[in-house]
Amino acid sequence: MARWQPDALGRLQQAALTLYGERGFDNTTVAEIAESAGLTKRTFFRYFADKREVLFYGAEELEELFTSEVAAAPESATPLDAVAAALDVVAAGFEERRELAARRQQIIIANPELQERELIKLAKLARAVAGALRDRGVADPAAILTAEAAIAVFRVAFERWVDPANRKGFQRLIRESLKELRAVTAA
Amino acid sequence: MARWQPDALGRLQQAALTLYGERGFDNTTVAEIAESAGLTKRTFFRYFADKREVLFYGAEELEELFTSEVAAAPESATPLDAVAAALDVVAAGFEERRELAARRQQIIIANPELQERELIKLAKLARAVAGALRDRGVADPAAILTAEAAIAVFRVAFERWVDPANRKGFQRLIRESLKELRAVTAA
Numbered sequence: 001m002a003r004w005q006p007d008a009l010g011r012l013q014q015a016a017l018t019l020y021g022e023r024g025f026d027n028t029t030v031a032e033i034a035e036s037a038g039l040t041k042r043t044f045f046r047y048f049a050d051k052r053e054v055l056f057y058g059a060e061e062l063e064e065l066f067t068s069e070v071a072a073a074p075e076s077a078t079p080l081d082a083v084a085a086a087l088d089v090v091a092a093g094f095e096e097r098r099e100l101a102a103r104r105q106q107i108i109i110a111n112p113e114l115q116e117r118e119l120i121k122l123a124k125l126a127r128a129v130a131g132a133l134r135d136r137g138v139a140d141p142a143a144i145l146t147a148e149a150a151i152a153v154f155r156v157a158f159e160r161w162v163d164p165a166n167r168k169g170f171q172r173l174i175r176e177s178l179k180e181l182r183a184v185t186a187a
Numbered sequence: 188m189a190r191w192q193p194d195a196l197g198r199l200q201q202a203a204l205t206l207y208g209e210r211g212f213d214n215t216t217v218a219e220i221a222e223s224a225g226l227t228k229r230t231f232f233r234y235f236a237d238k239r240e241v242l243f244y245g246a247e248e249l250e251e252l253f254t255s256e257v258a259a260a261p262e263s264a265t266p267l268d269a270v271a272a273a274l275d276v277v278a279a280g281f282e283e284r285r286e287l288a289a290r291r292q293q294i295i296i297a298n299p300e301l302q303e304r305e306l307i308k309l310a311k312l313a314r315a316v317a318g319a320l321r322d323r324g325v326a327d328p329a330a331i332l333t334a335e336a337a338i339a340v341f342r343v344a345f346e347r348w349v350d351p352a353n354r355k356g357f358q359r360l361i362r363e364s365l366k367e368l369r370a371v372t373a374a
Contacts, residue, residue, distance in 0.1 A: 079371050119306045141343045141364050146371045148343070152335035156328045177328050184266050184333045185372040 009047050009057075011037040016054040017100065020107045025051070025114060052117060055104055059121050063128045066090055070132035079138045083129060083150035084178055090154070091171035094161075098170070102162040126151040153177045196234050196244075198224040203241040204287065207294045212238070212301060239304060242291055246308050250315045253277055257319035266325045270316060270337035271365055277341070278358035281348075285357070289349040313338040340364045 015037035019028040030051050034044045048054050069086035077085065094101065108114045130140075130147035138146065157173040160166055166173075202224035206215040217238050221231045235241050256273035264272065281288065295301040317327075317334035325333065344360040347353055353360075 116303050116307055119310055120303055123306055141347065141367050142371050144343050145339055145364065145368050148339035149336060149368070149372060152332060152339065156331050156335070160328065177332065180328050181332050181336070182372050184329050185336060185369050 008037070008039055008043055012039065012044055012047060013054060013057065013100070016051065017103045017107065020055075021103055025107055025111050052114065055108065055114060056117065056121055059125075062090065063125050065093065066125065067128050067132040070129060071135060073136075079133050079136070079142055079146040080149070080178075080182075082133065082136065083146055086129075087150060087154060087174050087178065088171060091157070091169075091174045094170050098161065101158070102164070105159070105162045122151055122155065149181060153181055195224070195226055195230055199226065199231055199234060200241060200244065200287070203238065204290045204294065207242075208290055212294055212298050239301065242295065242301060243304060243308055246312075249277065250312050252280065253312065254315050254319040257316060258322060260323075266320050266323070266329055266333040267336070267365075267369075269320065269323065270333055273316075274337060274341060274361050274365065275358060278344070278356075278361045281357050285348065288345070289351070292346070292349045309338055309342065336368060340368055 012033060016028070016033045019033055019036060028051065030044050031041055033051065033054070034041045037044075048057065066086050069089045070082050073082035073085045108118055126144075126147045129150055130144045133143040133146055134140070153174060157170065157177040160173050160177070161168070161170045168176075199220060203215070203220045206219055206223060215238065217228055217231050220238065220241070221228045224231075235244065253273050256276045257269050260269035260272045295305055313331075313334045316337055317331045320330040320333055321327070340361060344357065344364040347360050347364070348355070348357045355363075
């Protein structure tokens, strides 16, 4: 029987980020991550399929949260208002994790394979958000364009948020970016 | 000395698209493409680094055209007007190649690795367009948001254009999608 291991998930994530940052993603093994967290490889694989997935853990929950918030927006909300409301909730959930998010971002920027993976995850998220908008009765191409715009806002705000010089909250940067998007697309 | 081979590039592209469509991308070799085009492998490698690159040939020219058109927009043009003008020129250049574009799209949709490659190329294009906007004095996040929006419009219009049921031109679909983007982001 597996022993109870308090916060094994968090310890593995922290150990992985530290090792990826110090040695590089490619030069770190699962065995080293597990050892550094004081856990076994077996425990590692209970949480993650491979060492790459440590960096993308939670993508499904993010998608679930995002789409359910789009679904929950008032019936009267425009497509962009619905995704704006969802972005607001999503951003609030990230707020405490800035330091981890910034370290993760550095690791991803340093590795083309991880950047590709990030693009794929975001494209999947955009498709899911477009699906949630269609479920609200939004037709295409409005649904997919709104979803793509929302993901662009998310990504731009995220990069600003994790910038070492930044002192603003993620939610605030999301709102600013959304406002900026409205400004640049104003006819 | 290499013999002169009329339209070797076009013949290789046609042969590759046909074989990828018939056998699947993974089950086609460079030797088979060359043979089917009546050319040698050596001629193939004069144009393409590998069999994947046949599908992405011209990405650099697209980027060059897109960014130079953004640069050429009147000084008074807003960021979105500048990318709209560029999209118009880009779309016109695609117009004659719908059949090839549609076949290419089917092959890419069928293969996750090719989809990833497509995402990476489009992300690179977005960064280049953002750079061209910055060169016009557009600040961030407006530059990157406008560029991301432009690429979303491009992609959405492209997918509509290559749809077998579609009868509209690419340029017209680009304009419609851009109008739709303005509509969904109107405050």
